[in-house]
Amino acid sequence: DTGVSQNPRHKITKRGQNVTFRCDPISEHNRLYWYRQTLGQGPEFLTYFQNEAQLEKSRLLSDRFSAERPKGSFSTLEIQRTEQGDSAMYLCASSSLGRSTGAEAFFGQGTRLTVV
Amino acid sequence: AQTVTQSQPEMSVQEAETVTLSCTYDTSESDYYLFWYKQPPSRQMILVIRQEAYKQQNATENRFSVNFQKAAKSFSLKISDSQLGDAAMYFCAYYSGAGSYQLTFGKGTKLSVIP
Numbered sequence: 001d002t003g004v005s006q007n008p009r010h011k012i013t014k015r016g017q018n019v020t021f022r023c024d025p026i027s028e029h030n031r032l033y034w035y036r037q038t039l040g041q042g043p044e045f046l047t048y049f050q051n052e053a054q055l056e057k058s059r060l061l062s063d064r065f066s067a068e069r070p071k072g073s074f075s076t077l078e079i080q081r082t083e084q085g086d087s088a089m090y091l092c093a094s095s096s097l098g099r100s101t102g103a104e105a106f107f108g109q110g111t112r113l114t115v116v
Numbered sequence: 117a118q119t120v121t122q123s124q125p126e127m128s129v130q131e132a133e134t135v136t137l138s139c140t141y142d143t144s145e146s147d148y149y150l151f152w153y154k155q156p157p158s159r160q161m162i163l164v165i166r167q168e169a170y171k172q173q174n175a176t177e178n179r180f181s182v183n184f185q186k187a188a189k190s191f192s193l194k195i196s197d198s199q200l201g202d203a204a205m206y207f208c209a210y211y212s213g214a215g216s217y218q219l220t221f222g223k224g225t226k227l228s229v230i231p
Contacts (some may be wrong), residue, residue: 003160004160031217033217033218033219035219040223040224041223041224042120042207042209042221042222042223042224043161043207043219043221044221045218045219045220048217048218050217055217056216056217056218058218091161093219103149103151103166103211103213104151104163104166105163105219106163107153107160107161107162108160109159109160110160
């Protein structure tokens with residue numbers, strides 16, 4: 001296990017289509033996060049899982065977005081009816097439990113979504 | 117809500133010289149963590165250095181050190197003996213774990229290293 005893995009690395013889709021991204025966290029990490037990063041900006045928080053439970057969601061996460069983490073292992077982020085404004089880098093991160101170690105997130109390489 | 121501000125969109129430094137990147141933040145919490153993350157072009161974000169707010173001593177990691185001023189809510193990153201591989205986007209981030217588990221990031225500073 002060499003780190004957080006995200007697939008695909010790049011996705012081009014037509015407006016209105018659905019897309020799904022996958023994240024495999026570091027195996028012993030209980031916490032998993034999704035962030036979105038647009039050009040020239042820092043990452044913005046989308047949602048947080050502790051094991052299989054989705055404990056926190058940002059107001060950025062519209063009803064077209066849904067995330068799951070079945071069995072507390074990998075996670076998927078689905079965007080339905082994509083819009084051009086959804087074009088961004090989607091980052092996944094994981095961390096261990098514990099307030100100190102849990103603060104330190106390890107990031108994947110991201111999935112770059114382009115909606116045309 | 118917590119906010120993180122990086123006022124320098126771009127910085128440059130000569131190879132082997134020292135550069136300081138600035139970050140300020142706003143919070144009502146007393147216990148929190150601050151981080152500097154590095155994001156090279158087309159590569160993943162990696163942690164450079166972390167600082168616990170309850171610690172008065174500034175964190176250091178090899179050529180990287182911070183100047184943490186809690187009262188001023190300031191958290192700057194100093195890179196000494198800059199190397200070409202230091203060229204990247206640098207993001208300052210805040211985490212409290214009190215009521216929210218998210219990292220709050222600044223907009224980043226693009227650092228260029230001139231040979």
